[in-house]
Amino acid sequence: MGKKTAIIPGWLVLVAILWVPFFGGCSTAYYGAMEKVGIHKRDILVDRVEDARDAQSEAQEQFKSALEQFGAVVQIENTDLKKAYDKLNAEYEDSEKAANKVSERIDKVESVADDLFEEWEDELKLYKSADLRRSSQRKLQKTKTRYREMLASMHRAEKSMAPVLRTFRDNVLFLKHNLNAQAIGSLRSEFSTLKGEIDGLIKNMNEAIKTSNKFIADIKQ
Known part of the structure; x- marks a missing residue:
């Protein structure tokens, strides 16, 4: 046998x-x-990059939903203000959770990447063949470069969530403290600001997702 x-x-x-x-x-x-x-650490890194990418994609959808709900509230005449507040507050809370999830996933990516690169550097010293060592070192430098590009893109997307959340929170609080038709009028003037911020956020997240996919493809080679 x-x-x-x-x-x-x-x-x-x-x-x-x-x-x-x-x-x-x-x-x-x-x-x-x-x-x-x-x-191994390489596998864990790929898995965590995929998780961060997916969290960004989910956050995109959540921020789009929040913008749609905001637009619906300010455009409808005779809106039930209490219901409007409840809907917008729920969207804000969901957006905040989505943003926190993105940050947590990025932190996990950084943690395992640091450990992987440290291990890789240490193991270069174990090579007896100079040619193989140089080849592995080139691969390490290429991987680090791709990683830094991806991480910078992730952090740009992460940072662009903060102004969106601030604007959203301010408007939700304003509606809470001013449950009247005049409050809705004030929110209408804020809609274009929020839309511009969310459009910028989505653009940054698309770039981060793109660089994440490229990094995953490169590291699997």
Whole structure:
């Protein structure tokens, strides 16, 4: 009989993932557990970049929804002001959650990338072949360059969420404190400002998503 090919059981991968919360801030233990089931820092980085990209895509949709709701409220005559406030406040809270999720995902990308590059630098010293070392070093520098481009793009998108949230929050608070037709009139004048900020945000997020996809494709080569 021939030797059976070693296959990593799916349940073992699941067990490693379920144990992740118990490692807390101990990244060494976390990486060790994941490597035991064949998941390395490079794989984790790709996974986290994908998570950050998806969070940005979700945030785009949420901010679009918030803008649509804002526009609907200010354009309809005889709006029920209490319902209008409740809707806009819910959209603001959902937008804030989406923004926080994007920031959290970016932080996780940075954490594993720093660890991956540090490990890679250390392992360059282990090469006996100078040619292989140089080849790996070139690959590392290329990966770092792509990573920095992607991260800068992510942070631009992240920063562009702040003014949108501030404008949205100000308008929601104003409506809360002035539940009258005059308040709706004031909000109408703010709509173009909010739209411009959200259009800029969506443009930055599209660029971040594009650079994320390029980084993922490059690192998988």
